[in-house]
Amino acid sequence: MSKETKILSICGSLRAGSLNRMLANSLQELAPNGMMITESPSIGDIPIFNGDVLSADGVPPSVAALADAVAAADGVVFVTPEYNFSVPGGLKNALDWVSRIPDQPFAGKPVGIQTASPGPLGGARVQYHLRQVLVFLDAMVMNKPEVFVGLAGQRMDAGRLVDEDSRKFVSDHLAAFATYVGRYGG
Ligand SMILES: Cc1cc2nc3c(=O)[nH]c(=O)nc-3n(C[C@H](O)[C@H](O)[C@H](O)COP(=O)(O)O)c2cc1C
8 A cells, every 4th residue: 555544433332441442442553554543523422313403503513523534534444333233323323414414425435344242243233234324325335354353342451452363353354445445445
């Protein structure tokens, strides 16, 4: 990679002790040379979507900040838990707001998905629901490889992903994503 590739990470959990945030916080050290990963503005500041608010006041500043960060990035990596086999409400709410922006920042944007869960499946099911939402947004979601960090509580230490096998999966995912962004990114 000759130029720096700017990747935005969006964490689907608001929890201070979030396993997914620990995973997100481990991405930079596992990224290939030339990939710079920054965290998105918090989705926790985004109000619950209300079409009346949109009609009266337009897009809230917290949504505009997220959309601008997506637009400025070469690619986006979601790192999210699975809630009830699907997308956490806060993340879905953020995407519902961003979907209303006419100059759609996700359109044609390369996207990767990583999930972590204390359960054995590592949030496998949310990945397909999130993909479905991103179809409407016209994002370019990388199909493979996939990253599911199962039993995640046992694979983190001091706020970082420490399990060697998992670190290899994540680093391979980011290397593949760098290639994907190079091939399909704008
Ligand atoms: C409302 C809710 C629903 C959940 N549903 C699932 C689920 O469907 N699958 C799963 O693996 N874990 C589920 N969990 C457990 C989460 O994976 C676990 O709380 C995880 O630590 C949340 O991610 P975080 O640590 O990044 O906040 C659920 C947790 C909550 C609070």
